[in-house]
Amino acid sequence: MSRMLSYVEYTLVVLALGTMSVLTFANVLSRYFLNSSISYTEEITVNLFVLLTFVGASIGVKRGAHLGFTLIYDRLIGFKRVFLALFSSALVLLFFSAVLYFGIDLVMTQMARNRMTPALGWPQWIFTIMMPIGCLLCIIRTIEATVLSLKEQIKGEENTTT
Template identity: 25%
Template sequence: MLNTLVKGIDHAVKHLTFLLFIAMVIAVFGQVVMRYLFGTSVFWAEEFARYAMVWIAFLGASMGVVEGAHTKIDFFINRLPQGVKKGVFIFNNVLCILFLSCISYYVVAALSYTMGTLSPAMRIPMGLMHLILPVSGVLMSVYLLIDTYRLLRNQPFPAE
């Protein structure tokens, strides 16, 4: 069941990231074609591409948590006994979850202010742009909780 949940969330995040990337490429390509062939431009394309890129980066960061792909210095950790190594990984996960929870909490609190501010070109609430912070924070926290659960159940480390 846990694997099904992880796969389902991972599948949705990957598809959303892919769709945002395709939409960003189409918007930027359309902007270039319009500018150089027709001498006009799509006024919202640059802003959309910027916002899509931010969403892609944060969704990609959450996918990096699943894969264990984030940069880490594990030279000393790999030399520790298995039990201590496991404890270090669990402690690290708990610290990351606390950090992500704090960031998500304060961004959600600030969303009420930013939902009233509209973006210059697309005229969408800026809160939608900032919404990716708690979304990715919750995703990463869920992935870290699942990883911690796996560690406590003596299942293999993600990198192994």
């Protein structure tokens, strides 16, 4: 599952960043040569940036690439270290769960009100759904990273006691 999820994450990031780059470059050329902007490029670029941010955060959680202050964590041993790891993971899960909940609520509201995007006239929920999807990926990766971290701590403690 993790390999398939990684494939999906990297594919989304590549497609989002590639599309954003092409659209922005085309808009720059249009402004320079035609003195006119392509109206829908900003709408698509901003919404793809949301997807890119959440999926990138998910990849960062998987890789352990987020900045962290580990002075206290590194000095703790045993149960205290496990408790701190679980507590920090619970806070991250609480945050992403809240964003997921309100993101789904926003999508449902936009569907019920039949909101359309200004430039393209597409249903707004098509773009907004990227936020709950990204949060769901972050929740999955946080759980995965927490389990792996706890396994490493248990394995490390077994090696030091034997």
